[in-house]
Amino acid sequence: MKNIGVIGGGLIGASWAAIFSKSGFNVFVYDPFPDVFDTYKSRVTSFLEELKSIDETINVEESLNRIRENVTVEDLCSNVEFIQESAPEILSVKQELFAKLDNLAPEEVVIGSSSSAMPISSITQNLKGQHRCIITHPANPPHLIPCVEICPGENTSKKTIEKTKEIFTASGASIVNVKKEIDGFILNRLQGALLNEAMRLYSDGYASSDEIDATIRDGLGLRWAFMGPFETIDLNAPGGIKDYISRYGPIFVEMAKNQTKIPDWSEEAGEKLELERRKILGHDELEGRAKKRNQLLKSLRKVKIDNGEA
């Protein structure tokens, strides 16, 4: 396995190119809108530099030399053994694209989708090559957050799953192998559950959006940065997780019973939240804050690695 195709030159696609190229793969990049390549090289370079600050063995120049940007989709398909698709999250767009790729790419090429919520079977239901298609879902930004959800459909072959695991293992990902299809997979279902409760509490006037955020950023999020929810509770009772569940399980059952209201994700709710957020962070500060976010992610990853965590 030497060559990987990346479909999409946007933020996610550029991040994938950085990941695969620093991992030693040759990368072929296609985007239907070539304008995206005007700023592409500088973007990938900055991602590679961020990666290098976590892992100093990375060679930015050599990695960049492994990337061939703005190739045709035909060229890409005939040169690679794996394709990572990062098109917009619109079902019809992905369906059309997968049909094209399934037609163009030789039979042994595996095709992964960055989709953050749509099961692969919904994208590939009419294709003869369903067996070689699979979800390979990153978090944002992919090059700084190692989790990748691999989610096969019912018709995805074992060989496809194994080949996909090989590539993402070689790329340094933390692989989560989702066993069955489900909307949102695991990461976004957990985010959704938390966001839905956050929205209920916000709409019902229990606290401001910034105070709700504080319970995570100055509270639970500090542990969750290096321990998942199950390990967290495993350490929160003297006897471990079984002890914890016998003490607190009934509380979570009660909570589940009254966390069933459909939260208000209307446009009006969006406008109210927008007003609150823009008082804390101006519209012209969003981009700078995203950069700061990446800087913090980098520093946190470094701390974890230095402590032998990941």
Added chain:
Amino acid sequence: MKNIGVIGGGLIGASWAAIFSKSGFNVFVYDPFPDVFDTYKSRVTSFLEELKSIDETINVEESLNRIRENVTVEDLCSNVEFIQESAPEILSVKQELFAKLDNLAPEEVVIGSSSSAMPISSITQNLKGQHRCIITHPANPPHLIPCVEICPGENTSKKTIEKTKEIFTASGASIVNVKKEIDGFILNRLQGALLNEAMRLYSDGYASSDEIDATIRDGLGLRWAFMGPFETIDLNAPGGIKDYISRYGPIFVEMAKNQTKIPDWSEEAGEKLELERRKILGHDELEGRAKKRNQLLKSLRKVKIDNGEA
């Protein structure tokens, strides 16, 4: 405001003593089981040293000198202006204790409870001093996680809320003022929502407990360590949170509709999880891992402070 009483010499109570003493308060500590004081000083000392590694201006020796441990409850009540209760999370125990404190402490003394889920009105419903009682809920361990939820009951006075805010501001807490009573307040309702979905996904066989954990520790948790759920989505669409909600709100509504099943928190589920967790972390490794957790929390706090985040 100079003197604070801490009820409880256990882990949470000792952590409070470290927080209040390093913040310049004199601390009076009572526990009905004096055996707890055999190891008390060394525990508080280690907490103060952990605090000092985040904030080097802290003087461990001077802080320790401000703590008077193993006083009687009568002595404590007659010497302090604020009491922080950290008794076991059992309603009848807390009710009995608050009745005692309300009898013994002069009228102007405010009494806060570390309860992690029970509203203050359920603890104080029959007391004449309801107006001076309030929830002051920390995360675990309190001295390393700055979030403190302040949750008044309907009968808690404004003066009590203000006095409580003053103390926790002076102690360096990140205060979340919960406006109305609700079981679990905000922090544990968010944790509950996430844990309930994690348990549904686990029980239904979508992934192992460790893989579900990986979506948080190698995924969402990295951002949540310094940004709450609302800020996270504010930065995840080009136009900010309103833009995000108009794009993805409908997905969360759909998720809310199928995240209503009551998850299985039975003893059998606890045993199954215990087996999985003990393969990853032996029973005799739990204590060491909790120490490592504190070390990591310390390092993450330091990174955030060094980056101007908290």
